[in-house]
Amino acid sequence: MSSPPDAAPGKDAFFVEPYTAKELRFHVAGAVINGGLTLAALGWLIATWDRHPTAWWGVALAVLAGLYVADLVSGLLHWAFDTWFHEDIKFVRRMVLQVREHHVYPQRIFRIHFTHDAGTLSWIALILTAPVLAWAIFGAGAESALSAYAILAAGVFSPVLVFMLETHKCGHRAKNPPWVRLLQKSGLLLATPHHMRHHSGNHDVNYCIVNGWADRTLGRLGLFRGLEWLVARLAGAVPQENDHDWLRRFGRAVMGRNRRQRSA
Numbered sequence: 001m002s003s004p005p006d007a008a009p010g011k012d013a014f015f016v017e018p019y020t021a022k023e024l025r026f027h028v029a030g031a032v033i034n035g036g037l038t039l040a041a042l043g044w045l046i047a048t049w050d051r052h053p054t055a056w057w058g059v060a061l062a063v064l065a066g067l068y069v070a071d072l073v074s075g076l077l078h079w080a081f082d083t084w085f086h087e088d089i090k091f092v093r094r095m096v097l098q099v100r101e102h103h104v105y106p107q108r109i110f111r112i113h114f115t116h117d118a119g120t121l122s123w124i125a126l127i128l129t130a131p132v133l134a135w136a137i138f139g140a141g142a143e144s145a146l147s148a149y150a151i152l153a154a155g156v157f158s159p160v161l162v163f164m165l166e167t168h169k170c171g172h173r174a175k176n177p178p179w180v181r182l183l184q185k186s187g188l189l190l191a192t193p194h195h196m197r198h199h200s201g202n203h204d205v206n207y208c209i210v211n212g213w214a215d216r217t218l219g220r221l222g223l224f225r226g227l228e229w230l231v232a233r234l235a236g237a238v239p240q241e242n243d244h245d246w247l248r249r250f251g252r253a254v255m256g257r258n259r260r261q262r263s264a
Helices: 021-047 056-083 090-104 105-113 113-137 145-162 165-169 178-186 192-200 211-219 223-235 241-263
Strands: none
Touching: 021 113, 021 165, 056 113, 056 145, 056 165, 056 211, 056 223, 090 105, 090 178, 090 241, 105 165, 113 145, 113 165, 145 165, 178 223, 211 223
C-alpha cells in the first residue's frame, strides 16, 4: 500500500479532481432512479392502503426500523472507509480522501455539498431497497401488512441514507437551528457529544452518523470489532493502516498548530 503524498506547493494533499460529465450523469441517474422508485412504491402503497391490514404500532415500528437500518448502514460505510480503503482505489478515491481529510480537518466537512455525494448514496440506497420493494409489490404477500411495513421502512431508509452526510454535519456544527437541537435531544438525530467521541480518540468508535442508535446497540455488542477481526483474518489486512498513515503525515502538524493557536 502506498503512503499518502506530501502536499505539493500550493496544492492541498486532499485535493480531488472535479466530477467529469460522465460521473455527473451517473450520479444524476442514481438520484432520479432511486427517488422515482421510492416515490412510486409509496404511491402504490397509498393507492392500495385499504387492502393492507396494518396497525398503528406496525407503522411506527416500520418507521423506526427504517431509521435504525439507515443509521446502521451509515456506520458500516463509515467504518469501511475509515478502516480498509485507500486512495489508490480509483472508484472510491474521492470518498477516501474526504474521510482522511475529515479526520485531519474535521470542520472542512462543510465544504462538501450535499450534491457531491447524494448520487453515490442514491445508488447504494437503490441497491439495498429495490429487492425489498419488488418483493413487497410483486411478491406473494403483496397485500399483507408485512409488505406495507416493508415499503414504509424502505421509504424512510432511502432518503435518510441519501442525506446521511447532512446529518453528519449536525454532529459538527457549532450552533444548530432550534429544531435540529430538539431532534438531537430526542435522540432522533446525531448528537454532537456522541459523534465527538469518534474524533476524540482513535477514530474507531461511534461510526454511525444518522442518530447513533446502531452504535449504542450492535456497536457496543462488538459488531465493528468482530468485522475487523474477520476481514483481517480472511484478507490479512491491517485495520486503519491507511488512515493512520495520513494522520502521521498531516495530523500531528495540524494538531500542534491548533494547540499553539489556543495557547497564544
